[in-house]
Amino acid sequence: MSAAPAFVTLQNDQVSLIFSNQGRVPTLLYYGKKLSDTTSAQMLATLSTRQEAKCAPVTEPPVALVPTHGEGFTGAPGLEVFGDTDQWAAGFFLQNIEHNAQQAVFTLSDDTRGLLLTLTVTLDSNTSVATFTSSIKNTGQTAINLSYLNAATLSLPMHFTSIRGFEGRWSNEFQTQDHDLFMGSYVRENRRGKTSHDTFPGLLAYARGTAELHGECMGFHLGASANHRLRAEMMADGRSYVQFGELLLPGEVSLASGQSYTSPVLYAGFAQDGFSALSRQFHEYIRVNILRHSAQSKPRPVHYNTWEGIYFDHDETTLKALADEVAPLGVERFVLDDGWFKGRRHDHAGLGDWTVDEAIYPQGLDSLIDYVTDKGMEFGIWFEPEMVNPDSDLYRAHPEWALQTKNNPHIPFRHQYVLDLTNPDVTDYLFKVIDDVMTAYPKITYIKWDMNRDVNHPGNLAGKPAMHGQMSALYALIDRVRAAHPQLEIESCCSGGGRVDLGILPHTDRFWTSDSNDALDRLYIQRGFSFFFPSEVMGAHVGPRDCHITGRHLPIELRSAVAMFGHMGIEMDPRELTDHEKEVLKTAINLYKENRSLLHSGDLFRMDDDGLNVKFGYVAKDKSKGIFAYNNVKETGRTIPSRFYFAGLNPEQQYRLNRAELGNLKEYSPSILQKTDGEIFSGEALMTFGMQMPVLFPQTSLIYTVEAV
Ligand code: GLA
Numbered sequence: 001m002s003a004a005p006a007f008v009t010l011q012n013d014q015v016s017l018i019f020s021n022q023g024r025v026p027t028l029l030y031y032g033k034k035l036s037d038t039t040s041a042q043m044l045a046t047l048s049t050r051q052e053a054k055c056a057p058v059t060e061p062p063v064a065l066v067p068t069h070g071e072g073f074t075g076a077p078g079l080e081v082f083g084d085t086d087q088w089a090a091g092f093f094l095q096n097i098e099h100n101a102q103q104a105v106f107t108l109s110d111d112t113r114g115l116l117l118t119l120t121v122t123l124d125s126n127t128s129v130a131t132f133t134s135s136i137k138n139t140g141q142t143a144i145n146l147s148y149l150n151a152a153t154l155s156l157p158m159h160f161t162s163i164r165g166f167e168g169r170w171s172n173e174f175q176t177q178d179h180d181l182f183m184g185s186y187v188r189e190n191r192r193g194k195t196s197h198d199t200f201p202g203l204l205a206y207a208r209g210t211a212e213l214h215g216e217c218m219g220f221h222l223g224a225s226a227n228h229r230l231r232a233e234m235m236a237d238g239r240s241y242v243q244f245g246e247l248l249l250p251g252e253v254s255l256a257s258g259q260s261y262t263s264p265v266l267y268a269g270f271a272q273d274g275f276s277a278l279s280r281q282f283h284e285y286i287r288v289n290i291l292r293h294s295a296q297s298k299p300r301p302v303h304y305n306t307w308e309g310i311y312f313d314h315d316e317t318t319l320k321a322l323a324d325e326v327a328p329l330g331v332e333r334f335v336l337d338d339g340w341f342k343g344r345r346h347d348h349a350g351l352g353d354w355t356v357d358e359a360i361y362p363q364g365l366d367s368l369i370d371y372v373t374d375k376g377m378e379f380g381i382w383f384e385p386e387m388v389n390p391d392s393d394l395y396r397a398h399p400e401w402a403l404q405t406k407n408n409p410h411i412p413f414r415h416q417y418v419l420d421l422t423n424p425d426v427t428d429y430l431f432k433v434i435d436d437v438m439t440a441y442p443k444i445t446y447i448k449w450d451m452n453r454d455v456n457h458p459g460n461l462a463g464k465p466a467m468h469g470q471m472s473a474l475y476a477l478i479d480r481v482r483a484a485h486p487q488l489e490i491e492s493c494c495s496g497g498g499r500v501d502l503g504i505l506p507h508t509d510r511f512w513t514s515d516s517n518d519a520l521d522r523l524y525i526q527r528g529f530s531f532f533f534p535s536e537v538m539g540a541h542v543g544p545r546d547c548h549i550t551g552r553h554l555p556i557e558l559r560s561a562v563a564m565f566g567h568m569g570i571e572m573d574p575r576e577l578t579d580h581e582k583e584v585l586k587t588a589i590n591l592y593k594e595n596r597s598l599l600h601s602g603d604l605f606r607m608d609d610d611g612l613n614v615k616f617g618y619v620a621k622d623k624s625k626g627i628f629a630y631n632n633v634k635e636t637g638r639t640i641p642s643r644f645y646f647a648g649l650n651p652e653q654q655y656r657l658n659r660a661e662l663g664n665l666k667e668y669s670p671s672i673l674q675k676t677d678g679e680i681f682s683g684e685a686l687m688t689f690g691m692q693m694p695v696l697f698p699q700t701s702l703i704y705t706v707e708a709v
Contacts, residue, residue: 004021004094004096004097005021005097006020006021006022006041006042006045007019007020007021007029007041007042007045008021008026008097008099008104008106009041009101010099010101010102010103010104010121010123010130011034011035011101011123012034012101012102012123012124012125012126012127012128013034013126014033014034014127014128014270014281015031015032015033015034015123015128015130015270016030016031016032016033016034016035017030017031017121017123017130018030018031018035018041018044019065019104019106019121020041020045020062021094021097022045022062023061023062023064023071024064024070024071024091024092024093024094024108025062025064025065025066025067025068025071025092025094025108025117025119026064026065026094026104026106026119027062027063027064027065027155028063028065028152028154028155029041029044029045029048029155030044031130031154031157031218031268031270032157032216032270032272033270033272050237053237056237057072060237060239061073061074062155063075063153063154063155063239063241064078064153065078065106065119065121065132065134065152065153065154066078066079066092066117066119066134066149066150066152066153067079067153068090068091068092069088069089069090069091070089070090070091070092070110071091074235075233075235075241076153076185076231076233076243077148078134078148078149078150078152078153078243078245079117079136079148079149079150080146080147080148080149081115081136081144081145081146081147081149082144082145082147083113083140083142083143083144083145084142085113086113087113087114087115087140087144089113090110090113090115091110092108092109092110092115092117093108093109093110094106094107094108095107095108095109101123102122102123102124102125103120103121103122103123104119104120104121105118105119105120105121106118106119106120106121109139113140114138114139114140114141114257115136115137115138115139115140115144116136116137116139116260117134117135117136117137118134118135118136118137119132119133119134119135119152120132120133120134120135121152124285124288124289126284126285126288127269127281127282127284127285128269128270128271128281129267129268129269129281129282129285130267130268130269131265131266131267131268132151132152132154132265132266132268133151133152133262133263133264133265133266134149134150134151134152134262134263135149135260135261135262135263136149136255136260136261137255137258137259137260138255138256138257138258138259138260139257139258140257141257142257143254143255143256143257144254144255145251145253145254145255146248146252146253146254146255146261147248147250148229148245148246148247148248149245149246149261149263150243150244150245150263151222151244151245151246151263151264151265151266152243152244152266152268153241153242153243154220154241154242154243154266154268155239155240155241156205156218156232156240156241156242157207157216158238158239158240159207159208159216160181160205160206160207160216160217160218160240161180161181161207161208162178162179162180162181162205162206162207162208162210163178163179163181163186163203163204163205163206163232164176164177164178164179164203164204164206164275165177165178165179165186165188165203166200166202166203166528166531167188167198167199167200168197168198168200168497168525168528169197169198170197170495170496170498170515171496171514171515171516171521171549172197172514172516172521172525173197173200173496173497173498173500173513173514173525173528173529174200174497174513174514174524174525174526174527174528174529174531175524175525175528176528176531181232181234181240182234183234183235183236184233184234185231185232185233186231186232186233187229187230187231188201188229188230188231189227189228189229189247190226190227190228190229190247191227191247191249192226192227192454192455192498193226193227193418193454193455193456193458193467193470194225194226194451194454194455194494194498194499195224195225195226195228195494195498195499195500195501195503195504196498197495197496197497197498199228200500200501201221201222201224201228201230201244201501202219202220202221202222202230202531202532203219203220203221203230203232203242204217204218204219204220204275204278204531205217205218205220205232205242206218206275210274210275211274211275211608212274212275212276212605212606212607212608213273213274213276213277213605213607213608213647214273214274215272215273215274216270216271216272217270217271217274217275217278218268218269218270218271218278219268219269219270219271219278219279219281219282219531219532220242220244220266220267220268221266221267221282221501221502221532222244222245222246222264222265222266222267222501222503223264223265223266223267223501223502223503223505224246224264224471224501224503225471225474225475225499225501225503225504226246226455226467226468226470226471227246227247227248227249227467228244228245228246228247228264229243229244229245229246229247230242230243230244231243231244244266245263245264246263246264246468248465248468249458249465249467250465251464251465252464252465252466252467252468253468264503265502265503267282267285267502269281269282269285275531275606276604276605276606276647278531279530279531279532279604279606280603280604282531282532282533282534283533283534283603283604286502286505286533286534286537287534287536287601290502290505290506291505291509291536291537292509293509294600294601295536295596295597295599295600295601296597296601299593299596299597299600300510300536300567300568300596300600301332301333301378302330302331302332302333302568302569302570302589302592302593303331303332303333303334303335303380303539303541303567303568303569303570303571304322304323304326304331304333304334304335304377304569304570304571304574305335305337305448305541305569305570305571306319306322306334306335306336306337306339306571307337307338307382307571308517308543308544308548308571308572308573309322309571309572309573309574310322310339310573311338311339312338312339312344312345312346312347313339314336314339314340314357314360314361315360316360316361316367316368319336319368320368320371321575322334322573322574322575323371323372323375323377324375325574325575325577326377326570326574327375327376327377328586329570329574329582329585329586329589330586330589330590330593331377331569331570331589332376332377332378333377333378333379333380333445333446333569334372334377334378334379334380335379335380335381335382335446335448335569336365336368336379336380336381336382337382337448338382338384338450339360340356340357340360340361340365340381340382341353341354341355341356341357342354342355342356342357342358342393343357343391343392343393344357347389347414347415347416348389348391348415349389349391349392349415350389350391350392351384351387351388351389351392351416352387352388352389352392352393352394352395352419353392353393353394354383354385354433354434354436354437355433355436355437356437364440364441365441366441369441369443369444370443373443378445378446379441379443379444379445379446380444380445380446380447380448380489380491381437381441381444381446381447381448382447382448382450383434383447383448383449383450384449384450384451384452385419385430385434385449385477386418386419386421386451386474387416387417387418387419387451387452387453388401388402388416388417388418388419389415389416389417390415390416390417391415394429395417400461401419401420401423401425401426402417402418402419402420403417403418403419403420403455403457403458403459403460403466403470404417404457404459405457405459405463406459406463408457410456410457411454411456411457413453413454413456414452414453416452416453418453418455418458420460420461420466420470421469421470421473421474421477422460422466422469422470422473423460423461427473427476427477427480430477431477431480431481431484434447434481435481435484435485438481438484438485438488444488445487445488445489446488446489446490446491447481447488447489447490447491448490448491448493448512449478449490449491449492449493449508450493450494450495450512451493451494451495451498451499452494452495455467455470458470471503474504475503475504475507478490478504478507478508479507482507489509489510490507490508490509490510491508491509491510491511491512491539492504492505492508492510492511492512493511493512494512495515496512496513496514496515496516497511497512497513497514497525497529499511500513500529500533502532505533505537509537510536510537510539510567511529511533511537511538511539512539513525513526513529513538513539513540513566515549516547516549516550517541517542517543517544517547517548517549517559517571517572518543518547518549518550518552518554519543519554519558519559519561519562519563519699520552520554520558520633520699521550522540522562522563523562523614523631523633524614526538526540526562526565526566527606527609527614527616530604530606530616534600534604535565535566535567535599535600535604535618536566536567536596536599536600537567538566538567539566539567539569540562540563540564540565540566540567540568540569541563541568541569541570541571542556542559542560542563542568542569542570542571542572542585542588543559543571543572544571544572544573544576545572545576545581554699555663555664555699556577556580556581556584556585556663557584557662557663557664557665557700557701558631558699558700558701560584560585560587560588560589560662560663561588561629561631561662561701561703562631562701563588564588564589564591564592564595564599565599565616565618565629567600568588568589568592568596570585580663580664583663584662584663587660587661587662587663588662591660591662591703595618595627595705598618598620598625598626598627599618599627601620601621602618602619602620602621602626602627603618603619603620603621603648604616604617604618605617605618605619605647605648607644607645607647610642611634612632612633612634612635612636612637612641613630613631613632613633613634613641614629614631614633615628615629615630615631615644616628616629617629617646617647617648619647619648619649623648623649623650623653623683623708624707624708625705625706625707625708626646626648626649626655626705626706627703627704627705627706628644628646628703628704628705628706629701629702629703630644630693630701630702630703630704631700631701632693632696632697632698632699632700632701632702633698633699634698635698636695639695640692640695641693641694641695641696642690642693643689643690643691643692643693644690644691644693645686645687645688645690645691646683646686646687646690646691646706647687648687649683649686649687649706650683650708651682651683651684651687651688652682652683652684653682653683653708654680654681654682654683654708654709655680655681655682655683655686655706655707655708655709656678656679656680656706656707656709657676657677657678657679657680657681657686657704657706658677658678658704658705658706658707659673659676659677659702659703659704660703660704660705662701662703665696665700665702666696666697666700667694667695667696668694668695668696669695671694671695672691672692672693672694673694676691680709686706
């Protein structure tokens, strides 16, 4: 190769990314608002010239895309590798760069240690989202062990001094926590063998003062569905960076001569106008690059899911009665959840034996499926393919198919073990049993693909850790099922939102966001989810009147108003519904249907959280219409609540403001509502001046649609 250029720039209408090749491994010098032609990369490099600090290295190794021991980096290395000799000290030299305005592929080698490193950065053409992957190849003669290879280490702008992390638990996913960067590391490590409820692999970094609708920020998400590690560190000299990669267990990846490993993809994005603008970048990216169908190609059908309605209590007559109840409400897809297969009367038995239980369905599922589809609904079914109950024919025949480690008893977790998908006999079996069901019942068009335990003992037949191989085998299995049955849509569920990530989304179509159908909790869960993922993949169901998980008694108006802003569904025993509740539910379902194309393609504007209300809206790309939700969670602190500031509209446009009537709205006294209903206001007035909110009972939602006139 001729001498490498000193800088590589990727650019689109929104952002510039500049990489410096002045160290041995390329470094992210700039990622932000598109720079004009008056600014050169060299200027930025010169402006960042640092002096020798007291009692410090004469030159500090840069925060490279993969910082190494070989370079003498003293932060967290992006590569940890060892072999017979000194591979641990790998240090690379740039061999080649291939790039255009959208993509750069850097090839580096350490010839003395037989290692080849390939770093690929791709900038999306329409959004600020760029993807980063690293790949390492063993070009030496002897095997090496890989302990870690980051997808990327990205230096942060110096004025980004805060981070927002995502954490939670079962039934309370996607809670956000803000921290100021401090000297040292914020590290989240996940060893649960699933994306996890508690350690979502995502992070925001932002400048002081950034909020939902203004300020600079970046977002990072690793598309990894099992173990991962993320780090945000501020070094002693004030430089800071984020680093994301797969967490490998000891000995998990061994590379023989000629073999290579590629990291999961790190997705990064930038926005100048606040967190909502950043979310819009990710939503747009996902809609265009990852999802199979768009709001236009197939509207997301309203679900009915049987789980919280009947649990394991399957019975054909009951199920038909449920179908009778939900079809007139406007339901379009009926999903038969857990409990239909052999021996599955409770969660102690059956996983692995994926044939229809003849004790419950003596004639098979045809009669139920026909009944449902004759009512105009699609039919979906639940599987948890990766799992096996010890009490199953499968486990009795093949105990060795479960992941396990010698002399370590399985940690009990919902009476089930995890199958070893790195064993092709296992995936062949799983493909066959799923394929058999789909072939026998070609009217099934939907699978809810569940995964309900941690993988505490991920040892394969050879005793080696298998999580890395497990994930690629899982993706391949799902793809194989989809290829054999192209009509199938697949939902990724993991005890709710335990496997929500961009590693699995390219293989699936929807997420089950959370097992909590508590509408109040859901407001915050869905809000956290929306930082990275668009509403059409956010499964959101109207749950029972008394929430089964929190016990909270919530009105149908609130439950419906919260569920309709995702991919809407119902999950309860509909026989409990009063006439009033049915009417409200029907109205909400109609409202969802009228607006789903907007919700599933529009721009999201979240308003800042004031601790009292959860507020947001979706606005059409051409700003001709929008839909806004004001969810009153707590009593106002003053006698009269604040104004609601609409967002995202065209200030110069006149809009008709319509309030969607959803059942009973309890007002304390006559208020602004009747005065504004159906009236015309400028976008400017709605956004700049805002609208006085009425005194409402807590747990009340107002939904407004605006339409340009
Ligand atoms: C998990 C899912 C639920 C339901 C049950 C069935 O908990 O998250 O939605 O499917 O499994 O066992």
